[in-house]
Amino acid sequence: MNKYYEEHTLNDTRETFGRTICEADIIFHAGHTGDFFPHHLDKEFCKKQPFKKRIAHGTMTFSIGIGLSATSINEHAMTYGYDKLRFPKPVFIGDTIRTHIEITKKTDYAKNDKFGLVVETCKVLNQHDEVVLYCEHILLVEKKHDEL
Amino acid sequence: MNKYYEEHTLNDTRETFGRTICEADIIFHAGHTGDFFPHHLDKEFCKKQPFKKRIAHGTMTFSIGIGLSATSINEHAMTYGYDKLRFPKPVFIGDTIRTHIEITKKTDYAKNDKFGLVVETCKVLNQHDEVVLYCEHILLVEKKHDEL
Amino acid sequence: MNKYYEEHTLNDTRETFGRTICEADIIFHAGHTGDFFPHHLDKEFCKKQPFKKRIAHGTMTFSIGIGLSATSINEHAMTYGYDKLRFPKPVFIGDTIRTHIEITKKTDYAKNDKFGLVVETCKVLNQHDEVVLYCEHILLVEKKHDEL
Amino acid sequence: MNKYYEEHTLNDTRETFGRTICEADIIFHAGHTGDFFPHHLDKEFCKKQPFKKRIAHGTMTFSIGIGLSATSINEHAMTYGYDKLRFPKPVFIGDTIRTHIEITKKTDYAKNDKFGLVVETCKVLNQHDEVVLYCEHILLVEKKHDEL
Amino acid sequence: MNKYYEEHTLNDTRETFGRTICEADIIFHAGHTGDFFPHHLDKEFCKKQPFKKRIAHGTMTFSIGIGLSATSINEHAMTYGYDKLRFPKPVFIGDTIRTHIEITKKTDYAKNDKFGLVVETCKVLNQHDEVVLYCEHILLVEKKHDEL
């Protein structure tokens, strides 16, 4: 699955498996991050909030949404960062999410001409095809001619 | 701890407790996200990699780094998103991280004048005071005069 | 949040956030403690028991009830012990609990006059305001004059 | 609870406590094994599959089914292996399973006459008494006369 | 293993298996209770504290110490409460704990003469046979003559 910068094609897309978000996931994530805010963990409190129900942590939707895409390793690429991480809709217990990925940008990497930057626009979608998370995943990818 | 937009002061800083990252944290996060890449979980594989050691998932450093700051609720604020999420240095098993937060920007919110945007620049630091994660946390915060 | 013995006031009260107890919490606690008794884990068995439903472990209600109160550190205090831990009502899956804390006693500490004992009476309440756990948390708290 | 080879009696049976399988168990097992296939984790995907619902991992039914029997240690016995592991019916979220164990075979151990082989036929049953897992657990058990 | 009040004998003792407390246990318990105080989770902070090392949560030592004893069910008994819960020594990562239990008291139960109270004094010991937790577990146990 190893792909050089040159082998990444603009507008290529892929989509991950889906995963149903459970109460247990929220308990897990609260427990791992220490964020026990009642918006995520207190059913009674949430009844009085705009969404009426417990909502997933944004950091969890991000971690699972990105994790879903971690199925094959590209040894020529590494994560440079993420831009414009947004949460347009909440994720509720019982929602099923999947991640849609599109290559939306390729640019040179100013600091080192052996690498280029590839931007994968990630949209995490729920079962109603609504975007619940948007971000731009920037990858630092080795260039092929490098090896000459 | 409720604070309106007007009550947020530029350059105000705070720092969280620290937390030592354990092997168990990496196992946990792999298990919760499904990212079992050998960079995080395979000691033998890592011996041949640049860092020589297993490294924490970026999504985990982000989740825990932000989670550390979730100690008191501000009912007038909600997360709008995160910008420029970067991972300048890896986090290794045994490192102790904490989050330094500074209010670096306040602007109007174009879509709704009852709210303003507050940017908290978050730096997750390790025990050597090196930045292992940088991001700009954008908060949507209610304005006070709203209530008039 | 540092408070000396002298700064603790009898009858002062505080109340924690709430937290909804999930099936996952019981699975977690069974897994962490090794107590897999069917009263907690076997729906069919429980149908024939007085409460008809699976009930939370007492040690879990205690751990979470006390954990809910761990939001700010007082460097001058440490736990001395707990007295009269009782479980007046069971906790069921889906119940939301919170902890009500009242300072009910202050006494000298016989073994060391630089410290005093402060008793916090903790009541864990469910969403119907019923007491599901009662205990007296004894804190060993440094006295102020100590520092002179 | 220590029993020598000679003290194991053909056709002796025992049955374990029951345990209700939860959504959290599946999340846990996926997280621990890395098997995030949608048959176990994606409610929407499963709606279009023969069973219509998420099903437990076979390795989990095996691990919990055998784990249920781990209540007392026999210092004279150790696991030699398992044969004919089969999964006649799926386990769904909410099912309550228990393990029925019968000693079905005793034979000499060719490689070392100080030990014998005892076969425990394990049937994991659900609340409808249907077999959801079958296997033959082979134990290597010390012989008594050994000690002479 | 069912035993009536009359069948409990003063000064009877039993001892559980041992269990080595790991870093993972502390992570788990912090995650389950929400108590992320640096005394338990921050190696650097602890270097400057009296014990120099991270210490287990008291509620964890209690939960695991009591959990270790949950190996066989007595249908005639239920937990009434715990008295004098104390933590004479800290538990560190790598310590191995086990629980020593002695029946130290039997009394009538004033509210219902069909039951009696049995007190089990529980001492959780580390590998150096030091008491790390002391408590008196009060059990409400059915009387035999009841059935006449």
Next chain:
Amino acid sequence: MNKYYEEHTLNDTRETFGRTICEADIIFHAGHTGDFFPHHLDKEFCKKQPFKKRIAHGTMTFSIGIGLSATSINEHAMTYGYDKLRFPKPVFIGDTIRTHIEITKKTDYAKNDKFGLVVETCKVLNQHDEVVLYCEHILLVEKKHDEL
């Protein structure tokens, strides 16, 4: 990755990523299965046992070993069962395991001629290339001509 019975080739092999087994994995698996035997969890007890160290649960080596191979779905295949599951060597904390898979047998399926049986011999290997688990994974695989 969909492959019919006819597309499976005898002696084809593949190998999974590796994964380092941690103390946390053993804690996890004990907690999920309820098997808290001291062979897995009590460092002091193990010092007096033949292996001197805590060993992984056989059911865990099996679950993780098989889980490592769950990277791509073949919609034409399902697990029929496992035969000859054996544990030739123990797995210790810190060992790194991976799974080697070879197609060793293909036969007709007596009960339904639309399917065939494919046997994958799985060997879980440690970092010294020693076999720590052996089993024969039997898959029920749809035949191609079926679709005609």
